[in-house]
Amino acid sequence: MESSRYIHGYSDEEGERLLAQAEFLAPWVLDEVRLDGVTRLLEVGVGVGAETLLLRARWPALRVFGVDVSAASLARARQTLAADVEAGAVTLVRASGTALPLAARSVDGAFLCWVLEHVADPAHVVGEAARCLRPGAPAWLTEVYNRSLLVEPGGPALDDYWRALNDVQRAGGGHPDIGARLAELAGRAGLAVESLRFVPVLGDARDPARRRALLDYFESLLRSAAPAVVRAGAFAAARLDEVWAVFERARAAPDGLLCYTFAQLIARRR
Numbered sequence: 507m508e509s510s511r512y513i514h515g516y517s518d519e520e521g522e523r524l525l526a527q528a529e530f531l532a533p534w535v536l537d538e539v540r541l542d543g544v545t546r547l548l549e550v551g552v553g554v555g556a557e558t559l560l561l562r563a564r565w566p567a568l569r570v571f572g573v574d575v576s577a578a579s580l581a582r583a584r585q586t587l588a589a590d591v592e593a594g595a596v597t598l599v600r601a602s603g604t605a606l607p608l609a610a611r612s613v614d615g616a617f618l619c620w621v622l623e624h625v626a627d628p629a630h631v632v633g634e635a636a637r638c639l640r641p642g643a644p645a646w647l648t649e650v651y652n653r654s655l656l657v658e659p660g661g662p663a664l665d666d667y668w669r670a671l672n673d674v675q676r677a678g679g680g681h682p683d684i685g686a687r688l689a690e691l692a693g694r695a696g697l698a699v700e701s702l703r704f705v706p707v708l709g710d711a712r713d714p715a716r717r718r719a720l721l722d723y724f725e726s727l728l729r730s731a732a733p734a735v736v737r738a739g740a741f742a743a744a745r746l747d748e749v750w751a752v753f754e755r756a757r758a759a760p761d762g763l764l765c766y767t768f769a770q771l772i773a774r775r776r
C-alpha cells in the first residue's frame with residue numbers, strides 16, 4: 507500500500523499521543539468544520555480514530571467510512587470507537603487513500619486531517635477522495651505547514667532538530683509543508699475551493715497557561731519523532747537534551763512564545 511514512512515511510528519504510545527492531540531487541537535481544527543448536511547463521511551487516514559471520535563460526538567447522526575493503511579492503527583481505532591463500530595455508525599477498512607474501496611459519488615463529505623503529509627502522492631489521494639464525493643459535496647483538508655514553527659527564545663539545537671526531522675520526513679516520501687499546496691491539489695482533483703485558511707496556533711504572554719500547554723504539546727510531538735530522526739543519522743542523540751532544554755527555557759521565559767500555522771481548506775465537488 508502506498509504511503510511514506512510514518513515518522514512517528516505506530517506504538518501504543520503514539521496512539522495515545524494522537525488521541526490527546528486531536529482533543530487538544532480541536533478548538534483550532536474543528537472550529538470551522540460543519541457537517542450538518544453530511545450523512546456519509548469518508549475519512550482518509552483515520553489513524554486510531556481520534557478525529558472520528560470528536561466528529562461523532564459533535565454530529566451524532568453522522569456515519570463515517572474510515573480508511574487507513576495501518577492495521578495496528580485500525581485495531582486501536584476499533585477499540586476507541588467500539589460502540590460506534592458495533593452500531594454500524596463507523597466502518598473501518600484497511601485501504602490506501604490511493605485506492606478507495608468505494609463507488610464513485612458514493613459519499614456526501616470527506617475529511618482528511620494530518621494525512622497528506624505522510625503519503626507519497628498527495629494528488630492521487632485527493633483525486634481519489636474527490637472521485638468518491640457526490641457532486642456538490644464538501645471536503646475538509648487540514649494539513650501541516652511546518653516551515654511556520656517559531657519558538658522564542660529559540661536556539662540552534664531546536665532549529666537543527668526541526669530541520670532534520672523535516673528532512674527525514676521528506677527523504678521518506680513525506681511532505682512537511684503540504685498545507686501550502688492544498689488549493690492546488692483541490693483544483694487538480696476537480697474540487698472548487700470555498701476557503702483556504704492558514705490558522706495561527708499561538709501561545710504568548712497574554713495566556714501563560716495556554717502557552718505552556720502548546721509548548722508541552724509541541725515538545726511531545728517532536729519527542730515522538732526522535733527515534734526515527736536519530737536512526738536516520740540526521741541528528742545526534744547526544745544533542746536531544748539541548749532541544750528539550752529550548753522548550754524548558756521558553757516555558758520559563760516571561761516573554762516566551764510559540765507560533766505554528768497549519769492550513770485548512772474547504773472545497774466542494776463540482
Ligand SMILES: C[S@@+](CC[C@H](N)C(=O)[O-])C[C@H]1O[C@@H](n2cnc3c(N)ncnc32)[C@H](O)[C@@H]1O
Nearest residue numbers: 508509551552553556574575576602603619620
Ligand atoms: C498523523 S496520523 C493522523 C490520523 C488522524 N487523521 C488524526 O488526525 O488523528 C496519519 C495517518 O495516515 C495514515 N496513512 C498514511 N498513508 C496513508 C495512505 N496512503 N492511505 C491512508 N492512510 C494513510 C497513517 O497510517 C496514519 O494513521
